[in-house]
Amino acid sequence: MIQEARQYRTGLAVIGSGLAGFAASVFALQRGIRTAQVGNTGAIAYTTGYLDLLGWHGDRLLDNPWSGLATLRQEEPDHPLSRISDQDIRDAFFGFTQALSEMGVDYTPPGDRNLLGLTPAGTRKPTLCMPRTMVAGIAAAAAGDRTLILDIAGLDGFSARELVANAGASWPNLRSRRIIFPGVDAGVRVFPEVMARALEAPAHRQQLAGIIRSVAGDAKYIGLPAILGIHRPDRVHRDLERLTGFTLFEIPTMPPAVPGIRLREMFEQAFPARGLTLVPQQKVKSLELGKTTARLHLNDSYGKVEIEAETVILATGRFLSGGLAADRHRVRETLLGIPVSQPESRDHWYREDYFDLRGHPINRCGIRVDEAFRPISESGRPISERLFAAGILLGGQDWIRQRCGAGVAIASAYRAVSFAAGCL
Amino acid sequence: MNGIHIGECETFETEVLIIGGGVTGTGVMRDLALRGIHCLLIDRRDLNAGASGGNHGLLHSGGRYASADWETAAECRQEGEILKRVATECIEDCGGLFVAVAGDDPGFAEQFPEHCRNAGIPCQSLSRAEAREREPGLTERLIAAYRVPDATVDPFRITLENVNHAQRLTGSVYLPHTKVTAFEIESGQIRAALCQDTRTGAARRILARQVVNAGGAWSMEVAGMAGCRDVNLLYSKGTLLISNTRLSRGVINRLRPPGDGDILVPGGTISLLGTTSDTVTGLQGIRPTVAEVERNLDQGIAMLPGLATTRFIRAFSGVRPLVQAAEGIQDGRQASRGFTLFDHESQGLENFATITGGKLTTFRLMAERTGDLVASRLGNQESCKTALEPLPTGDGVRWTKPGFSARYWYQRQDPTDAVLCECEMVPQSAIDAILETAPGAEKPMELQAIGLRSRVGKGACQGAFCSLRVTSYLYDLGHYDSNEGLVRAREFVSERFRGVRPVLWGEQLPQMELAEALHCSLMGLDRLDDLASGLGSVPGVGQE
Amino acid sequence: MTTGGGQGVFKVIDFRAMAEQLLPEGANYDACLNCGLCSSGCPASGLEGMDPRRFIRMAMLGMNEELSSTPWIWTCTQCKRCMYVCPMSIDVSVLVGLARGAWPEERKPRGIVRSCQAQLRFSSTSAMGVRSEDFVEIVQEIADEVRAEDPRFADLEVPIDKQGAHFFVNQNSREPAVEPEELAPLWKIFHYVGADWTYGSRGWAAENFCMFTGDDSAWREMVRQRVEMVNELRCQVWINTECGHSFYTLWKGVERFGLQANFEPASLISYYAQWIREGRLPVNADWNHRGIKFTLQDPCQLIRKSIGDPAAEDLRFVAKRLVGEENFVDMQPCRSANYCCGGGGGFLQAGMNEQRRIYGLRKFDQIQTTGAAYVLTPCHNCHTQMEDIGEYYGGHYRVVHFWTLICLSLGILGESERKYLGPDLAGVNLPGMGSARS
Ligand SMILES: Cc1cc2nc3c(=O)[nH]c(=O)nc-3n(C[C@H](O)[C@H](O)[C@H](O)COP(=O)(O)OP(=O)(O)OC[C@H]3O[C@@H](n4cnc5c(N)ncnc54)[C@H](O)[C@@H]3O)c2cc1C
Ligand SMILES: Cc1cc2nc3c(=O)[nH]c(=O)nc-3n(C[C@H](O)[C@H](O)[C@H](O)COP(=O)(O)OP(=O)(O)OC[C@H]3O[C@@H](n4cnc5c(N)ncnc54)[C@H](O)[C@@H]3O)c2cc1C
Ligand code: SF4
Numbered sequence A: 001m002i003q004e005a006r007q008y009r010t011g012l013a014v015i016g017s018g019l020a021g022f023a024a025s026v027f028a029l030q031r032g033i034r035t036a037q038v039g040n041t042g043a044i045a046y047t048t049g050y051l052d053l054l055g056w057h058g059d060r061l062l063d064n065p066w067s068g069l070a071t072l073r074q075e076e077p078d079h080p081l082s083r084i085s086d087q088d089i090r091d092a093f094f095g096f097t098q099a100l101s102e103m104g105v106d107y108t109p110p111g112d113r114n115l116l117g118l119t120p121a122g123t124r125k126p127t128l129c130m131p132r133t134m135v136a137g138i139a140a141a142a143a144g145d146r147t148l149i150l151d152i153a154g155l156d157g158f159s160a161r162e163l164v165a166n167a168g169a170s171w172p173n174l175r176s177r178r179i180i181f182p183g184v185d186a187g188v189r190v191f192p193e194v195m196a197r198a199l200e201a202p203a204h205r206q207q208l209a210g211i212i213r214s215v216a217g218d219a220k221y222i223g224l225p226a227i228l229g230i231h232r233p234d235r236v237h238r239d240l241e242r243l244t245g246f247t248l249f250e251i252p253t254m255p256p257a258v259p260g261i262r263l264r265e266m267f268e269q270a271f272p273a274r275g276l277t278l279v280p281q282q283k284v285k286s287l288e289l290g291k292t293t294a295r296l297h298l299n300d301s302y303g304k305v306e307i308e309a310e311t312v313i314l315a316t317g318r319f320l321s322g323g324l325a326a327d328r329h330r331v332r333e334t335l336l337g338i339p340v341s342q343p344e345s346r347d348h349w350y351r352e353d354y355f356d357l358r359g360h361p362i363n364r365c366g367i368r369v370d371e372a373f374r375p376i377s378e379s380g381r382p383i384s385e386r387l388f389a390a391g392i393l394l395g396g397q398d399w400i401r402q403r404c405g406a407g408v409a410i411a412s413a414y415r416a417v418s419f420a421a422g423c424l
Numbered sequence B: 001m002n003g004i005h006i007g008e009c010e011t012f013e014t015e016v017l018i019i020g021g022g023v024t025g026t027g028v029m030r031d032l033a034l035r036g037i038h039c040l041l042i043d044r045r046d047l048n049a050g051a052s053g054g055n056h057g058l059l060h061s062g063g064r065y066a067s068a069d070w071e072t073a074a075e076c077r078q079e080g081e082i083l084k085r086v087a088t089e090c091i092e093d094c095g096g097l098f099v100a101v102a103g104d105d106p107g108f109a110e111q112f113p114e115h116c117r118n119a120g121i122p123c124q125s126l127s128r129a130e131a132r133e134r135e136p137g138l139t140e141r142l143i144a145a146y147r148v149p150d151a152t153v154d155p156f157r158i159t160l161e162n163v164n165h166a167q168r169l170t171g172s173v174y175l176p177h178t179k180v181t182a183f184e185i186e187s188g189q190i191r192a193a194l195c196q197d198t199r200t201g202a203a204r205r206i207l208a209r210q211v212v213n214a215g216g217a218w219s220m221e222v223a224g225m226a227g228c229r230d231v232n233l234l235y236s237k238g239t240l241l242i243s244n245t246r247l248s249r250g251v252i253n254r255l256r257p258p259g260d261g262d263i264l265v266p267g268g269t270i271s272l273l274g275t276t277s278d279t280v281t282g283l284q285g286i287r288p289t290v291a292e293v294e295r296n297l298d299q300g301i302a303m304l305p306g307l308a309t310t311r312f313i314r315a316f317s318g319v320r321p322l323v324q325a326a327e328g329i330q331d332g333r334q335a336s337r338g339f340t341l342f343d344h345e346s347q348g349l350e351n352f353a354t355i356t357g358g359k360l361t362t363f364r365l366m367a368e369r370t371g372d373l374v375a376s377r378l379g380n381q382e383s384c385k386t387a388l389e390p391l392p393t394g395d396g397v398r399w400t401k402p403g404f405s406a407r408y409w410y411q412r413q414d415p416t417d418a419v420l421c422e423c424e425m426v427p428q429s430a431i432d433a434i435l436e437t438a439p440g441a442e443k444p445m446e447l448q449a450i451g452l453r454s455r456v457g458k459g460a461c462q463g464a465f466c467s468l469r470v471t472s473y474l475y476d477l478g479h480y481d482s483n484e485g486l487v488r489a490r491e492f493v494s495e496r497f498r499g500v501r502p503v504l505w506g507e508q509l510p511q512m513e514l515a516e517a518l519h520c521s522l523m524g525l526d527r528l529d530d531l532a533s534g535l536g537s538v539p540g541v542g543q544e
Numbered sequence C: 001m002t003t004g005g006g007q008g009v010f011k012v013i014d015f016r017a018m019a020e021q022l023l024p025e026g027a028n029y030d031a032c033l034n035c036g037l038c039s040s041g042c043p044a045s046g047l048e049g050m051d052p053r054r055f056i057r058m059a060m061l062g063m064n065e066e067l068s069s070t071p072w073i074w075t076c077t078q079c080k081r082c083m084y085v086c087p088m089s090i091d092v093s094v095l096v097g098l099a100r101g102a103w104p105e106e107r108k109p110r111g112i113v114r115s116c117q118a119q120l121r122f123s124s125t126s127a128m129g130v131r132s133e134d135f136v137e138i139v140q141e142i143a144d145e146v147r148a149e150d151p152r153f154a155d156l157e158v159p160i161d162k163q164g165a166h167f168f169v170n171q172n173s174r175e176p177a178v179e180p181e182e183l184a185p186l187w188k189i190f191h192y193v194g195a196d197w198t199y200g201s202r203g204w205a206a207e208n209f210c211m212f213t214g215d216d217s218a219w220r221e222m223v224r225q226r227v228e229m230v231n232e233l234r235c236q237v238w239i240n241t242e243c244g245h246s247f248y249t250l251w252k253g254v255e256r257f258g259l260q261a262n263f264e265p266a267s268l269i270s271y272y273a274q275w276i277r278e279g280r281l282p283v284n285a286d287w288n289h290r291g292i293k294f295t296l297q298d299p300c301q302l303i304r305k306s307i308g309d310p311a312a313e314d315l316r317f318v319a320k321r322l323v324g325e326e327n328f329v330d331m332q333p334c335r336s337a338n339y340c341c342g343g344g345g346g347f348l349q350a351g352m353n354e355q356r357r358i359y360g361l362r363k364f365d366q367i368q369t370t371g372a373a374y375v376l377t378p379c380h381n382c383h384t385q386m387e388d389i390g391e392y393y394g395g396h397y398r399v400v401h402f403w404t405l406i407c408l409s410l411g412i413l414g415e416s417e418r419k420y421l422g423p424d425l426a427g428v429n430l431p432g433m434g435s436a437r438s
């Protein structure tokens, strides 16, 4: 079969399509850089939709993440967030949430304090920005207002009763109720994604609104699992509020959940329209770093693809996304074998106690970068002048325990892009 | 039977108190119940909390002991044959191989058939090609292979069925989370056992005519509480690994003097590689370590090269109580695997017995011997029936068998039967059956107890998802109205983690990362305590 | 569930072992995280209890007997959306294909089996049983009509077996079999751009149901015959007509069975786009001054499973040029993330109408949400399925081929070629109204 390898040339190639990769593309497009992005589903597919900056530091739940950052800079100078100024972090969050809002998922801009987002279990999560569809829950909780949490027959792992049992102590007017989603037989399993897609159609919204009205009683707020649309969540949300007459808010669900799918599909939709070359759902097989350009090799379902780029941002994530991998003895970076700072042996990767509040050392391992966010070799020198890195692939942070996943991803992408821009 | 409250203390009465809900204790319970005797079984935790929940699940043909311990080998063979008849549901008669690889002592291998013959164990020599045809995963560097009638056994199901049957026969009772702490002794008789509810701390007093100590590795400690100094045990810790999928058709044993990582046993849908053997001095903090896992793997790979790239999902450890025979034996592997029944008459007690040592394979015989002693002490003339009477099953006790719930769900074709554990495909109806009818556990039953009685939490994700889904379901059923359900979920996944920790590399590492993100970043289980107390103290949080 | 209904005995296959051999390097079912993204994003989830994650788990649990006989496999359209959303790139359709192949022939859904058998019977490889000689005859007849009807096409050529033609073009049997007048628009387009093309008298049929029966040797045989014909004519480019799976089955078959193909496989869509860009097909949306809304179905066989987003971009470029940017509304999700319509994988032929329509309900919702009056799609299967669900669920949209709109826009779409257009477009830009090539 005669088949030519497809070739692209670009100013910046972003490897990875998690939050860091997407953020890097957003910032690159904002700067007018010719960009290509490659990557498949990663951690982003599982996220709550909340964009955390820094939620916990040491033993403290952070009301103010910015003062938390000040402490972090003193106590953990190697933390990626310690190496980025408040101003840059703020600009990054502003730029990113604004882009999200423009592309179709409205987000709150970064504020001075953390928001306390609800979790599906009814516990609370300190975070900086959230989708507009989730915001009303915060006010409802803060005021302890009359609120009805709805869950849905056939949606496993989301129990309104559980949520009320856990959040109810500080929220006396909280009630729960189970409904049947229109068009779904009672008790038959139904995924949030399926409901969210159905609600894109006005007819299904009408039906759901009718059900909500019939059970709402004297509630002022209605909380639902995150199912309010995929493509145009804000329109679905507004429309349902109009149809029901109540203030509605979404609560994240456990994976497979809608907020991450929303973001991924939104980017896949919006980027090509903005001139970005996107190779979705594929991984780069190898990366050659030359003197003047870098060359990415990959295969999509149809065959070979080659991308020649002047600069590259590596945002391949950690174990879940495949940026890091480990055999029985060592952790390695998968694409280039960039040195990974890590504990000396597997016995030290994890602590004995799962919930040890200090977190597990393996979560802090990762690649190291210089002040321009270029990965460095053992000698401390950059591996290449044109290779930059961003996201949770960077060592020195524990995004899971510190609740700083999006923060690390977005802020480091912002810095990496600005340095990459300097090379173009 | 319900406890009667006398003052601060709940009091129970029974004919025979059995201490230890392992396979031996529950075996004794059923043995006695078949003789018409009422028993009360207690365990400081829950069923199979000791070696019975931490073993290889190999129903020994005896081949393993044929070369060094002729008596144990013959005992295993006989008992294996009996169990294959009476406990069909719990056993998979998959057969086994003994194989030697280049570098192993060929002399040892050569003598194997003869040793088997002496112990009455059928043993058939296979060519290299035949062996690899049967087990394609075997190394090319085989030098000898023999086929023996090894089988596998589900120790959870055996235990559950024992208790279930005993309850039905004589209304015998099982109390979990009940730890014996002392005995009231009067003129050569134990009058009562003083116990503590290990969850609430409440005291319990159990009056019994006879007391059986089936405390496994803890039986020395329990005997000591009654002032008996005759039980002298060696503790041998063993660690095993569980693979994500089944790796072989039958059991594969390394044909050499027992060592680490030399047996691979299928467990229905998975396989178990083990085991190490290390003498330990105490029973505290027993958990599998990275070093033990590595030893198993290094050895196992020589026999089955594919183990190098196998996904393992968990490791676990158990402690073998080896009855110390002669002075000076320090290596657990050299001590006898035989069992000992102590009547403690030499210690001045007439209604106390300790049964310990032995094997899962021989538990029935151990229970028979104990039953004979206890029954005769009670003046009961009935003889042992366990060698003939099949072990009945029941709706609440059939869920531990790997692959069973998936088949059940698939065949049932009920679209409203939600699958709460996707890895093992455990549906809601299974959880309901367990909650309603599974033998003995606190009410309402906790996630841990459900996990013990099913495959919940035992698949690839090791409870990452199902812990949360089952918890939500328990909330839906109204079991909790506070954060207690989350606390229990946290306990459950913490417990799972102890076993997962040493096998975290390769494919299990992303799985773990996802689990931790789910439990901590998404659900906030790591900060449950802070969140419960601290929320109110965060002023004004939540203004944009 | 109605499958073939025969009594054959199921052959039990070892899915885990087989999958290990079939999967590309680096792919591995052991890597599954049980996260459920695949199930959540699969349009077949729930049909007969089907769910891709459960398929994988059952394979891993060794439930070979169940998987070897489950009717699930006929509700999966092998659209590979599960793989697309999976972080580990796990491909469930490989297992589905395996199971289909192992089913006893007489139990397989008869419609798919018969289609494949028909393909094997004649040198035409036509699933609808159109013989080569009939095809040649029909082509000539219709070509004569076109030449007679429209003077601009008086010298229209429809070459068959033209040695050394640049393009070899395949043809879905549906047109020669049931709607021959639908053959003409594509010829007119080729004529318009002056393309050097040919049909083959053998192996011309596009459709390939043998892949969907899971019968690899039949699939291979189909591809072999077709490749041979193209090789024989020494064409440089094999253009696949507006049909999804025929594209996938050919190039994938060549790759999978290691066949020697001396040509480049291409989609017609890419050429539409190229010719428009080059000015050779000067289409415009002037005819759509009333602002009729159009949406687009990305055939998974062509986009996600084959060329990917570049082809999706071409589709959009062509569509927007044809109907006007402002009149184009994308379906959601789309491009490589698109949902299969539910007609693929042989579902349309399988006779399982109830399940197929449930599968298609999601597509119906997506179409309705766009508010479009027409769905454009370059795939015959998609076309039929979307028409069917539209009718069944009471939608008011119509489904059209690209060639229809291209010819409409160019003013060369004859009256008899408007079968799929509604009354709103029946009279628009009729030839003779003076808007053709200036
Ligand atoms: C269950 C869960 C809940 C979460 N909740 C939150 C939350 O509430 N708030 C929050 O802020 N964060 C949350 N996160 C975390 C958030 O998703 C991550 O912090 C963030 O996505 C990290 O971004 P990243 O881009 O660095 O890495 P990832 O998201 O891991 O992305 C890495 C990307 O690289 C790609 N890749 C890897 N190798 C290659 C290669 N060779 N070629 C091309 N591409 C490659 C992967 O496919 C992937 O797309 C959550 C995560 C999980 C798992
Ligand atoms: C690593 C390993 C692998 C093995 N593999 C095999 C094998 O493949 N085949 C085989 O046949 N045998 C095997 N064995 C041996 C077999 O597991 C044991 O012989 C058998 O399980 C012992 O059962 P038990 O009931 O006597 O003891 P246990 O199962 O240990 O039960 C003792 C119980 O007593 C309870 N208890 C302790 N103290 C108190 C107290 N104070 N109050 C109340 N309750 C108390 C404990 O909680 C525990 O549940 C293996 C053993 C180990 C350790
Ligand atoms: S999406 Fe992939 S990893 Fe997740 S359950 Fe499906 S196959 Fe497994």
Ligand code: SF4
Pocket: C041, C042, C043, C044, C045, C051, C052, C075, C076, C077, C078, C079, C080, C081, C082, C083, C092, C093, C340
């Ligand atoms: S190939 Fe398509 S229909 Fe089949 S399981 Fe995957 S997503 Fe579902």
Ligand code: SF4
Pocket: C077, C079, C244, C245, C298, C299, C300, C301, C302, C339, C340, C341, C342, C343, C344, C345, C379, C381, C382, C385
């Ligand atoms: S019919 Fe269309 S949408 Fe469906 S599988 Fe085929 S190409 Fe895909």
